[in-house]
Amino acid sequence: MYDIIIIGAGPAGLTAAIYALRANKKVLLLEKNMPGGQIINVSKVDNYPGVPSTTGFNIIQNMLNQLESFGGEITYEEVLSITKDKEVITTSNTYKGNTIIIANGLEKTKIDFLEGKPNISYCAICDGAFYRGKTIAVVGNGDNTLEDVLYLSDIVSHIYLIVKASKLFGKEELINKVSNLQNITILYETSIIDVNASNKLESIILNNSDNLNVDGLFITTYGYKPNNSIFNDLIELDEKGFIKTHNGIYTNIDGIYAIGDTRVKELRQIVTAASDGALAATLSNKN
Numbered sequence: 001m002y003d004i005i006i007i008g009a010g011p012a013g014l015t016a017a018i019y020a021l022r023a024n025k026k027v028l029l030l031e032k033n034m035p036g037g038q039i040i041n042v043s044k045v046d047n048y049p050g051v052p053s054t055t056g057f058n059i060i061q062n063m064l065n066q067l068e069s070f071g072g073e074i075t076y077e078e079v080l081s082i083t084k085d086k087e088v089i090t091t092s093n094t095y096k097g098n099t100i101i102i103a104n105g106l107e108k109t110k111i112d113f114l115e116g117k118p119n120i121s122y123c124a125i126c127d128g129a130f131y132r133g134k135t136i137a138v139v140g141n142g143d144n145t146l147e148d149v150l151y152l153s154d155i156v157s158h159i160y161l162i163v164k165a166s167k168l169f170g171k172e173e174l175i176n177k178v179s180n181l182q183n184i185t186i187l188y189e190t191s192i193i194d195v196n197a198s199n200k201l202e203s204i205i206l207n208n209s210d211n212l213n214v215d216g217l218f219i220t221t222y223g224y225k226p227n228n229s230i231f232n233d234l235i236e237l238d239e240k241g242f243i244k245t246h247n248g249i250y251t252n253i254d255g256i257y258a259i260g261d262t263r264v265k266e267l268r269q270i271v272t273a274a275s276d277g278a279l280a281a282t283l284s285n286k287n
């Protein structure tokens with residue numbers, strides 16, 4: 001039995017865990033991927049108060065160090081559902097808590113025809129190392145894409161950069177670096193319409209040329225959306241799938257809170273996610 005079960009180790013969940021541990025609560029922090037959430041791959045964060053310009057990775061690393069310093073740890077299991085009796089069902093266990101804090105954030109929108117296909121990645125830093133010495137394609141444009149390309153260019157043998165527009169967008173310095181890479185072919189006014197794959201990715205099919213044989217495909221341009229279908233039966237959601245809350249963080253079920261980007265709110269940032277986390281951990285003390 002836990003005092004508080006937290007679902008998600010992004011900025012909101014990590015902050016809630018730090019506050020709860022400092023209040024001597026028995027905490028279970030569940031995470032389905034690597035910790036850190038959306039901010040982990042962001043190369044420049046300028047607006048987290050008290051922390052001069054830094055990377056998302058550094059902010060999360062500091063939060064993880066702080067969590068550890070209070071005896072906290074992360075349990076790596078995906079939450080599949082919760083009950084109104086505050087049971088949390090994961091891929092491998094069922095846990096019970098006095099309170100549940102939902103901090104599952106947002107997830108990247110996936111491209112339908114790529115769903116379930118092998119060797120498709122939405123995270124260069126997470127998966128780049130699997131393609132050492134191989135040929136890959138990267139889809140996207142803009143600063144995030146260019147940074148991912150520069151990172152991957154040190155690992156792979158060749159990159160096909162698939163760009164829908166007729167030119168690259170982003171910081172001039174990044175555009176120049178990418179354009180001068182020795183191991184890149186940039187295909188402008190091009191999109192992927194399908195892939196050939198069985199056990200592994202064989203090739204990608206482009207709108208305006210033959211197939212390209214590649215070992216991996218990195219999607220670096222995407223949107224974000226809530227993924228709250230697992231709470232559908234119990235927790236009230238708005239028409240876009242965000243969790244409806246009242247007084248900031250209270251859901252329609254007593255003892256279940258929703259914090260960070262997953263809830264209906266005006267501003268989705270690290271500072272507001274952290275603020276929600278501090279509040280939920282403090283108020284749940286009263287349960």
Ligand SMILES: Cc1cc2nc3c(=O)[nH]c(=O)nc-3n(C[C@H](O)[C@H](O)[C@H](O)COP(=O)(O)OP(=O)(O)OC[C@H]3O[C@@H](n4cnc5c(N)ncnc54)[C@H](O)[C@@H]3O)c2cc1C
Nearest residue numbers: 008010011012032037038079104105106260261268269270
């Ligand atoms: C490209 C980009 C740049 C940004 N730049 C800035 C910036 O400069 N400054 C700023 O303040 N904010 C920025 N943000 C916004 C900021 O990243 C978010 O507001 C913040 O990450 C929200 O934190 P969160 O903990 O609510 O959710 P998330 O960061 O989404 O974390 C949720 C966590 O829950 C986990 N999870 C989800 N479902 C489950 C499940 N079923 N079981 C277990 N775990 C689960 C996820 O794996 C994830 O680790 C940026 C966002 C993006 C995408």
